[in-house]
Amino acid sequence: MIPLHDWNLAPKEARILQQTLAARVDTSFHPIAPRTIGAIDVSSEWHGSELTAGVVVCDAKTLAPIDRAWAHGRVSFPYVPGLLSFRELPLVLEAYERLTIKPDLVLCDGQGIAHPRRLGIASHLGLWLDAPTIGCAKTRLIGEYSEPGPNRGDWTSLVDHGETIGAAVRTRPKCKPVYVSIGHKVNLQSSINIIMACTARYRLPIPARSVHEYVNRVRRSLQADSAFEG
DNA sequence: GCGACAG
DNA sequence: ATCTTGTCGC
8 A cells, every 4th residue: 555644643743634634535426336345443451552453354245254464563642532543543554454355345443534624544544545434433423413213224414513424323223323424435325335234133333343353352362472471 | 611522 | 442240121
């Protein structure tokens, strides 16, 4: 991949960079029929600065994992709401490059354009990969919405200053909605359709569940090894 | 000043 | 994000 920018930034510089990168995000319709769907996730210990990032690639039809990769390291950028990608993406990109099979589309644990400067982690990753990405967050960062209906597939718009930035989607009856937003190169309706196609009996998309389980397993395995050394 | 605040 | 077991409701 072509490096987009330096990662060694202070929070103040990061916010300025987000404004320029956001202008490059593609929110238009693309005829997308992914054959493979990837998901990324990051795991750490309580208050830990050592992160384990992972990517899992699934067959879009069966949602069964067909490839996976991870990367681990110490990170200095703190968790700051609105700047999550600067903390997590460097290791995610490292893991991504270790994949044998690159996915047609990537699901991200977090927001896409449903972000104060329209550059959540999913959009930021999409620009780096120049690939379609979708943000699927468990909780809201910004925006207002009315509670979606009770049935699976019901959804309402997530709105910020009159602009639709995403959707609150009921992926499972009687469960809290997930917050879906455009990452890059996929429009909102297609994003919602893809999220629905990945969530039959669970609140979160299967690839997201798979990678979450995977990065936790890898991290605990690494922790066990380092305990043995030390 | 106060509350909100992805992971 | 993370730890941890049971418990409650459909």
